[in-house]
Amino acid sequence: MTELVNFGAPSTIPQNLLSGVLSVPDMFLYMYSVIDLLGTPMKQDRYRDLISVNAFAATKPYATEASVGMYDEYLAKTFAIASYLTSAKSFQTFLEYGAYCPTPLYWALIGDSFNKFLGPLKSKLESLGVKIxxxxxxxxxxxxxxxxxxxxxxxxxxxxxxxxxxxxxxxxxxxxxxxxxxxxxxxxxxxxxxxxxxxxxxxxxxxxxxxxxxxxxxxxxxxxxVPMASIHLHLNRRFSQRLGAMHAVLPPEPVVLLNSNFKLSFVSNSSLWTGSTNTYLNIVASDSRPLGNLSAPSGFTADRVWNQQPSTLSIDHPMTTLDHILHEFRRFVPFEQNEIEIELLELDRNSGRxxxxxxxxxxxxxxxxxxxxxxxxxxxxxxxxxxxxxxxxxxxxxxxxxxxxxxxxxGIGAPIRIVAPKRHPHSTFWPLKILLAPYAAGAKVWSFCNELIESRNR
Structure with a gap:
């Protein structure tokens, strides 16, 4: 499987470099551009720093089409925005926090958000006299x-x-x-x-x-x-048995599906939550705007309470937003329509949110x-x-x-102390940037030669 793991940790650099997601020289150049960005002083209030991630990366002499395109895969699926629109300074801040503390890559709830987060928060507030x-x-x-x-x-x-x-x-x-x-x-x-x-x-x-x-x-x-649509997909025991027969396991970490339409990613909640039996996936379409004029349909949304119209699935020949997303998702995680627990299937297009x-x-x-x-x-x-x-x-x-x-x-109470996350100064990355510069030049030549060979073989 071609995959990137815990991208910010130095210990995973060899594995990610050889992952196969990009060619070795292009992946090296992508990593080098991240170091370059981390080592570049930028400020939000300077006009010369009002540039996009794409503008920063694409104008570097070592840039390749593949290394720059990798930013789009990351940003579109994580923040629902293309790299040519993303503020380079904002993304730099995000990278700085991750570079200072790369492990763990993320924290996740081991249950649904209401029972594990919102419910306890609501109870705590009410115990303090807050009226909701x-x-x-x-x-x-x-x-x-x-x-x-x-x-x-x-x-x-x-x-x-x-x-x-x-x-x-x-x-x-x-x-x-x-x-x-x-x-x-x-x-x-x-x-x-x-x-x-x-x-x-x-x-x-x-x-x-x-x-x-x-x-x-x-x-x-x-x-x-912009909206990020999500689907709650519950698959029955038939799917679990087929998965087991293939000796396949769905990871508990968020999975980004490279080169997917609608910029898909998913989390296997059943692999993460305790007490889960059948497979429960949460699928996110970070760019569902191309499907905005299609029906949801309402029978598979929370609006079925108000709009009680019959709704059917047509995954093989997509007709609705739900159909299209499931049809595309099935290219990466194969499942049959009769393996879906229909009564639990739900789409949230996050319109208005x-x-x-x-x-x-x-x-x-x-x-x-x-x-x-x-x-x-x-x-x-x-x-x-x-x-x-x-x-x-x-x-x-x-x-x-x-x-x-x-x-x-x-003038009441003690000051509220806000602890800012730590980050390395830009100068920390300068030696690495200089040290790796000759290798970036070599990787650019290597990538160019690969493109030349591929073009001649077409």
């Missing part, structure tokens, strides 16, 4: 004469879960609830308010009054997010946690923070930033 109201959406912000937030108007969404539905609550009310009138509820704000919402939701709350107080918040409209992307120049438009409205603070991975790259850690740090700003404003 579900099925509400922020509708408008109200300001008082002093220009502070005096209230938030919420719209109640009975039985509606916006974190799973492809519809907006307005569409559900109009199309499935007979045009039911909105139920609005005003909550008065007497102290600080932290809005921990996506940038698209924040933009919808920016009335003329809010923008007059803080015009820079309008720049959030320039931020970009898109992933913020670190495209070139976006840092300038990202808001600070502190706004110009004295009692309004922001949190979310799109806010400026030391982590920079879109991820759970960035969202957490932005929340800590907002909490510390509130603490400073009200």
């Amino acid at each position: 109201n579900f099925n509400y959406q922020a509708h408008t912000l109200q300001l008082n004469q002093d220009g502070n937030i005096s209230g938030v108007c919420f719209e109640r969404c009975k039985g509606f879960d916006p974190s799973l539905s492809e519809f907006t609550w307005r569409q559900v009310r109009r199309d499935f609830l007979g045009g039911q009138a909105p139920e609005l509820e005003l909550v008065n704000i007497e102290g600080p308010l932290i809005l921990a919402i996506p940038h698209e939701a924040l933009s919808k709350l920016l009335s003329a009054a809010v923008l007059n107080r803080n015009p820079q918040l309008g720049e959030c409209e320039k931020l970009v997010s 898109e992933l913020f992307i670190n495209d070139v120049g976006s840092w300038k438009w990202r808001p600070e946690s502190q706004t110009k409205i004295r009692n309004l603070f922001l949190a979310g991975d799109f806010c400026k923070n030391d982590i920079d790259v879109v991820c759970l850690e960035g969202a957490v740090v932005s929340g800590l930033q907002a909490a510390e700003l509130v603490r400073q404003r009200d």
Whole structure:
């Protein structure tokens, strides 16, 4: 099997170099370009550093088509963004954290996210006296004469879960609830308010009054997010038996499927979670936009509660988004349609819950946690923070930033200490960059000769 393992660890360099994912010279040049990027001083606020990963890598004299293309495989599947759009500085920050501590490559839950993460977090918050109201959406912000937030108007969404539905609550009310009138509820704000919402939701709350107080918040409209579709695929015992007969094992680590349409990757939850019996795979299509105009279909989404239309599978002759993704996935992990546990099959296209992307120049438009409205603070991975790259850690740090700003404003409690991940200075990589430069030149010649031989053999 051609595979890369724990790419940031020095101990895996020989294995990855000989992995067969790329030719040896092209893989060496890809690795060298990573070292080159790590050793290049860059700043978010310098115009000369407003370049994409592709622009950085492709303009180097040692670059080859294959070595540069490897970035696209990595970035598109991990962050849902092409290398020619990805901020080189943001990606550099991500690499710096991994280079300082390459092992373990990642942490994973050994169970579903609600029972292992969200549920315990909810219980802890409630034990501290936090009141959590579900099925509400922020509708408008109200300001008082002093220009502070005096209230938030919420719209109640009975039985509606916006974190799973492809519809907006307005569409559900109009199309499935007979045009039911909105139920609005005003909550008065007497102290600080932290809005921990996506940038698209924040933009919808920016009335003329809010923008007059803080015009820079309008720049959030320039931020970009894209959907990453995911499929919960449960396969029955017949598949498990066939897998065992082939002496094959699905790894517990995330698997990136090279050269796949829709930029597919998957995790075998059943290989990772304790107590699993049959095979349970979570498939992610990082670029499902080409399928955006097709039906999901709703019978295999959370919207089957509202839109109870019969849905069928047609994997051999794809007709829907689900069909196309499963058809492509089957090229890499063969399975039969009768091996699917249909009642557990579900697609989430994440419409309305898109992933913020670190495209070139976006840092300038990202808001600070502190706004110009004295009692309004922001949190979310799109806010400026030391982590920079879109991820759970960035969202957490932005929340800590907002909490510390509130603490400073009200003068209560002890300071909230935010521990920044460690990273090597750029100069650490300079000796390696210089030492390997002659080998990079040799690898470029080797790669060129390979291309020449291949072209003559065609």
